Amino acid sequence: MLPPILANLRIPAMASPMFIVSGPDLVIAQCKAGIVGSFPALNAREKDGDPPLLDIWLTRIEEELDRHNQANPDRPAAPFAVNQIVHRSNARLERDIEICHKHRVPIWITSLGARPEVNAAAHDCGGIALHDVITNTFAKKAIEKGADGLIAVAAGAGGHAGQQSPFALIHEIREWFDGPLLLSGAISTGRAILAAQAMGADLAYIGSPFIATAEANAQAEYKQMIVDSGAEDIVNSSLFTGIHGNYLAPSIRNAGMDPAALSGADSSAMDFGGGAAKAKAWSQIWGSGQGIGAVRAVQPAAELVDRLAAEYAEAKQALAAL
Template sequence: MALPDILSRLRLPVVGAPLFIVSTPELVIAQCKAGIVGSFPALNAREKPGEPVMLEAWLAQITEALAKHDRDHPDRPAAPFAVNQIVHRSNARLERDIEICARWKVPIWITSLGARPEVNEAAHACGGIALHDIIDDRFARKAIEKGADGLIAVAAGAGGHAGALSPFALVREIRDWFDGPLLLSGSIATGAGVLAARAMGADLAYIGSPFIATEEADSAPEYKQMIVEGRASDIVTSALFTGISGNYLRPSIVRAGLDPDALPQAGDPMSFAGGSSKAKAWKDIWGAGQGIGAVKAVEPAARMIDRLAAEYAAAKERLLTS
């Protein structure tokens, strides 16, 4: 099945994953201008009581910046952007954020932590598409049954709330029955990795952790440096911090005064009541995926994407000439 038009004209078959706290309009705009889908979690846009709704302001900023880019560069228009909706039952902001995104005609909706038909319907009603992230084939089937247009397979090694399955097994099981848009997440940090994801059966790569170390990311300088200095062995898997198994940077756990080799098995159940997660209490416990060894410096997002594109082309050329 052909990809939806909105995903078929990218410079590089990549979606920048929505990064909790880290993704900002500046990062999204830079990603889209450079030719990949940029995204952010709706819950990143927070305002204090009585202040203007920040999500409205962010969507206006992104929409206007990308429209100006397209006017100035008709020969290389920006890629579309996406907004991530956390559809967990504790997210009290969900209904409000759905209405705002529908009004702004957000082109790509990414849903996480539950499949909700009404969210998919809202995306379709404003002309958008809905992509749902999953960690196994059972959840993938549920997402499509409930109206998602495509899937994001979150495999072992991904940052944040990663799955436990090998990408080879996960993609193969999904492709046995689903021929729609399929994205793959899990330690993809090079252009060769993007090509490998496509060879495996995915349509696009879903890349998050490397963008933590970009100039536009709203991450602490120490966080960015940990990404640059880190390797796969620096990633610790734990359910302590949010109640759901996730991957975190070992040095950040040590800095918080905890022993990464002797963590309790699980923490409090995840909650997004009031628009924020209990993970906020652990804001210094920093998430990342196993692919961070490929990140060598803090740099502008556009430069990182240029390198990914060059690596992707070189990887294809190697295969064609081998």
Template sequence: MALPPIFDKLRLPVVGAPQFIIANPALVTAQCKAGIVGSFPALNARPVELLEEWLTEIKADLAAYDAANPDAPSAPFAVNQIVHKTNARLEQDVELCVKHKVPIVITSLGARPDVNDAIHSYGGIVLHDVINVAFAKKALEKGADGLIAVCAGAGGHAGGLSPFALISELREFFDGPLLVSGAISTGRGILAAQAMGADLAYIGSAFIATTEANAPDAYKQMIVDSTANDVVYSNLFTGVLGNYLKGSIKAAGLDPDNLPQSDPSKMNFAVGAEGSKAKAWKDIWGAGQGVGGVHEIIPAAERIARMKREYDEAKRALCAS
């Protein structure tokens, strides 16, 4: 099955993952102008009134760019909605997405038919985060248009399955839009994602180390300085398993090699350690195992251009072999 026409403007088969706190209009529009889907979590715009300002700003910026660059129009943008009972803003945020006709909505931590129906009402599409086949089937039953396989090694909340295993199992029953996340930071990784059966790569951590990202300089530098061995998988910080930078855990006064377990039945955004508190994602910094492929802090457009060169070179090399 071919990708929906909404993806026709992509110049590289990539969706920039929506990263809590990190993603902002500057990063989103830079990604879209460079030819990949840019995205941000609705909850990054606080208070809720700011979300409308951001949507207006992004649409106006991309429209102006498209008018000036008719031969290389921008890719569509996406908004991430946390579909979880703890998100008291969900209804308001979805209403704003409908009002502004957001092209792509990414849903996480739950799937709801009413949210999907609202996005479908104006022709938008819904991509849903999944970590296993059971969640994937539920998401499709509730009306999701596409799936994002969040696999082992992905930044932030991540699953534990190998992308080779999960993509293969998903393709046994689903031939629609399929994205894969998990330690992808190079053009070679993007091509590998397609080779294993995904349509698009879903990349987050590499864009933390960009000039546009809303991250402290120390966070960006830690991405550059870290390797896969510096990433810790734990549910302590939110109650949901995720990947975090070892250096930030140490800075919070915790031992990354001996972290206790959290209560998985609830979202818990703070953790105490010997009288101190460290909050995800403000103090405990999320990142995927692909950080070893990120070697400098550069503009998002430059990072995407490099990925495109690597992707094209890898494809040529494979075709010539």
């Protein structure tokens, strides 16, 4: 059964937190459109000596969504989520947890490690904790450590993607887990959202299509590359961050490398400290999932959600007719 905070969305979907790309503008637009908006806490990077930008971002998101809800009581905004990278190299984690706890963030997403203290902080302020996983083994560990739900990151997802088919991954998790389960991996249409539910997921977890939106914090060239590319333009490599991820081949070529001849890197290359060391992996080498063939134009996030909602309704109708 879904917790109440996830049960009354316009469509069963959550926007995934994308490094650099997801910020307050995009999150607010996603929530107003009726799906859960999210961003990585590490995207909020202030200059030395400035007040924590994460605190400022959360205040703005809360205030704007509150104003929207007061003006639209019949169409309230969806809740928002904050992603915490719990890898040991993230020196900001403890501070960011305190800020999110102060703001009573309703949905916490954890990545790159399951930490009981993060789940406890979410629960203490009335929130829920979702952990993203790429295998059934990691899923079991996350629930054992106190996560409320899981995000199954299957093959075809953008960024740090899993390697398993969504059919296999969702099936294995559903054999033992009946709690909140989201699916990530090449979901960019309303039909794909319905397919995720048919497989056993509760919600779809959608990222790459939102790169090509007006509110996304991405270069115009990045947005256009999403529009112009398809699944065959996606390359999987561990070179850039130490974890296997999916990237746009044209951006790799633009950086002077051959997408077909990339070396690898092991997990010791991961560094979420200052962020500068791996900035190239996200500012010059652009991540994307395989579902971008359905992205036809750069548009406002609300229009993208409108399309997904219309396609989802049409898909349900068509399936019922069968």
